[in-house]
Each structure stands twice: as structure tokens, then as C-alpha cells.
Amino acid sequence: MITVALAKGALLQDSVSRFSKAGLDFSSVLEPSNRQLMVPSSCGRAKALLVRNGDVPVYVAYGQAQLGVVGLDVLNEHQLPVANLVDLNFGACHMAVAVKESSSYKSARDLPPHCRVASKFTNCAKKFFEDIDLPVELVHLSGSVELGPITGMAEAIVDLVASGRTLKENGLIEIDHLFDSTARLIGNPLSLRLDTGEIESIVQSIQSDQSTHN
Amino acid sequence: MITVALAKGALLQDSVSRFSKAGLDFSSVLEPSNRQLMVPSSCGRAKALLVRNGDVPVYVAYGQAQLGVVGLDVLNEHQLPVANLVDLNFGACHMAVAVKESSSYKSARDLPPHCRVASKFTNCAKKFFEDIDLPVELVHLSGSVELGPITGMAEAIVDLVASGRTLKENGLIEIDHLFDSTARLIGNPLSLRLDTGEIESIVQSIQSDQSTHN
Numbered sequence: 285m286i287t288v289a290l291a292k293g294a295l296l297q298d299s300v301s302r303f304s305k306a307g308l309d310f311s312s313v314l315e316p317s318n319r320q321l322m323v324p325s326s327c328g329r330a331k332a333l334l335v336r337n338g339d340v341p342v343y344v345a346y347g348q349a350q351l352g353v354v355g356l357d358v359l360n361e362h363q364l365p366v367a368n369l370v371d372l373n374f375g376a377c378h379m380a381v382a383v384k385e386s387s388s389y390k391s392a393r394d395l396p397p398h399c400r401v402a403s404k405f406t407n408c409a410k411k412f413f414e415d416i417d418l419p420v421e422l423v424h425l426s427g428s429v430e431l432g433p434i435t436g437m438a439e440a441i442v443d444l445v446a447s448g449r450t451l452k453e454n455g456l457i458e459i460d461h462l463f464d465s466t467a468r469l470i471g472n473p474l475s476l477r478l479d480t481g482e483i484e485s486i487v488q489s490i491q492s493d494q495s496t497h498n
Numbered sequence: 499m500i501t502v503a504l505a506k507g508a509l510l511q512d513s514v515s516r517f518s519k520a521g522l523d524f525s526s527v528l529e530p531s532n533r534q535l536m537v538p539s540s541c542g543r544a545k546a547l548l549v550r551n552g553d554v555p556v557y558v559a560y561g562q563a564q565l566g567v568v569g570l571d572v573l574n575e576h577q578l579p580v581a582n583l584v585d586l587n588f589g590a591c592h593m594a595v596a597v598k599e600s601s602s603y604k605s606a607r608d609l610p611p612h613c614r615v616a617s618k619f620t621n622c623a624k625k626f627f628e629d630i631d632l633p634v635e636l637v638h639l640s641g642s643v644e645l646g647p648i649t650g651m652a653e654a655i656v657d658l659v660a661s662g663r664t665l666k667e668n669g670l671i672e673i674d675h676l677f678d679s680t681a682r683l684i685g686n687p688l689s690l691r692l693d694t695g696e697i698e699s700i701v702q703s704i705q706s707d708q709s710t711h712n
Binding site: 321322333337338339346425426427428435 | 501535536547548549550551552553556557560562563614637638639640641642644645648649650651
């Protein structure tokens, strides 16, 4: 039986729709009344684990799920040993550096050395500032990162930006771009190697359906 | 102006009520329509930062908030330099080790060495297993930790237990106890040292109100 780790939240609906085109119907996870975290597909051939974004690569890396759908942002942040199989081209957003609109910084290189940068994605932020050779003090926050500059705790933030509305509402402006992110189909490397065709056929259906989306 | 970091969620209502008895009325944060993260008190003398549980000690440690309310579980997990001022005696729960009901383990010492333990509180779990001298592989999850044993990823979990309902619903049973947790009033050490009486009077009001609760 194949197990698929799906992220609760913004990616769920599109994830379910891609698997449904590949013959696995997990639509019951979308019912508002669903409280189950482990949901069988309607055909009984597979099951879905409904987990937080950041936990999708964990369940796939440990092999409790053979496949999963998660954003590239989470993959880059957690760096777990999973195979990045298909770019699903939904859930588009990007990782950005933002500061107060009123500040004079026009790019991340303008930030003062050793300034504070708040982020939920401190690994991505660390790599970015190392690459541009700017030493900063990273402050890990678990939510509402935009409060960092507003309260004066941080000079800048590194955060995911989709529409840009949250930045605007909080008087922040983007000054640098780390990478673009979209949802990815990921797989457990060992399960893929031992696969007798079952996983591959699902991956190929999703991949060819994906080609028609491009 | 005094800034107070309050945790969104289960502790919020009681936190607001304790500050209100000390003369700071933040009741507007409880209005369902409130979307602001920084909310002035009705008297204008103070403001509240509405943040995630885990971020309360961060804002207090960095001095953006002089006071905050958060559970001992979060303080033990994050180990940030904040002063633990008053045990507010609400939000009672405890940190526990749990396994599948069907397992034969009666205490954490029965777990096989090098087994996997899933938790959101991996620092607390690490300390506990080091103290009992049992080497385990900790798997950090960000939510729904009860899925760990259900999927077979982990032999046990370390998680917060309040009523015990989540464990029961997921066929899990508690086999060991790490520590009891309640909400705490915390403070920024430097702000407390430089205080000219304003912070102290709030802390004392909350403390004496607390004595009447005991």
C-alpha cells in the first residue's frame, strides 16, 4: 500500500487534484468535517497522511510515506534526504528579504553587518547571507515574522512572499530575492529504488499530467 | 511605555484577565474581529504583542517586550535568557512520554536503546533521555506528533498532555512524566534591572492577585 504525505493548508486542494488525475482519490481529506490524519483513498490502494508543511519531508525521509507534496521553501529549509521528483507548478511564491518601507536599504547588501534578521526560515537565510558574505544575527520566529521590524527587534526579515499583501499591510518592502518556490512531488529514495512499478506509475501519471499544465 | 508579549491561543483569555486586574486592559485582543498583532491597552499606557507561543520568550529575551506570559513547557524547550517571575497557575498540563496502548512498555526505561522518539519538544526530550541514560533517536515534528507511533515512524512520543483526550483518541498511553507546566509571567532581565517602578508595580499586582487565587 502506498502512503502519501500531504501538507495541510494552501497546497492541499491542488495536491489532491494531481493525485486524483493519477488515479488516487483522496478528496475526502478536503471535507471540512474530516478530523482524521490518516485517510484511505477511495480505491483503498493508498492512504494519505495529513501533516504540517514542515513534517511532509520528515515522513518521506523516514519512509513512512513513499511520496509527498511540499513547497521547495520547506525542502530548502529542512535539507532532508528526499528525492525532488516533479515540479508541480502550483503554490508559487518566493523567498525574499524585506525591510521597513521607511528604511534606506535598497538591497540586502546595504544592511549593516551584524544587524538582526528575523525569519521562520533561518537555514535559508543563513545560506543567503553567507553567500553574500554579510554577517548577520539570525532570530528564529515561529510566526508573524513581520512583527520583527515593526517592533524594532530586527532590521530585516527573510520570509515567503506570495501576493505581497502581508508585507504591504505591515509597511514592509522587499529588497532582495532568494529563490522562487513551487510545490514539488517528493519521494523516499529507498522506496523508489525498491519499487516494482507501482510508485513509478503514479509519478509518471503526475509528470505527464504536469506536462499538459505547462 | 510597557510592552507585553502574549501568546495567541489557549493562554490568551486568562493572560488578559490577569493584566486587567493589574490595571492594564488588553481585552480588545480577544475580539474575534481583531487582526492587529500590536494592540494598545485601553489606557494607552501599554501595548500587547500578540505572537505565537514559542515567540513570547524571544520578544522578551530581546527586550522588545518587558513582560510576557507563556507556558513553562515553552520556557524549558527554548532556554532563552528571561526571568521566570510568577507562576500564574493556569494552562495546567504536563510533558509526558507516550506509546501505543498495545505496546509492552510500562515506563520510558523499558524503551529499546536507539529507538525513535518523535516530539515538538526535542530539547526537553533530549534532556529527559540523557538524564535516564537511554540513547534515543529524536525526530522533530512540528505538529500531530501522535502520528509518529501510529505510522510506525517512532516507538514513542514526548508531548504536552492536558486532558489526555488526544492520546486516547489515537490509541496512545502515557508511560512517563517529564514535568508539570503552567503559565508563567516572564520578564526581560535588563528591563527589570533598569525599571523605575512601573514594571515592578505590575508584577506585584499580578503576584498579589495570584496569591488570592492560590
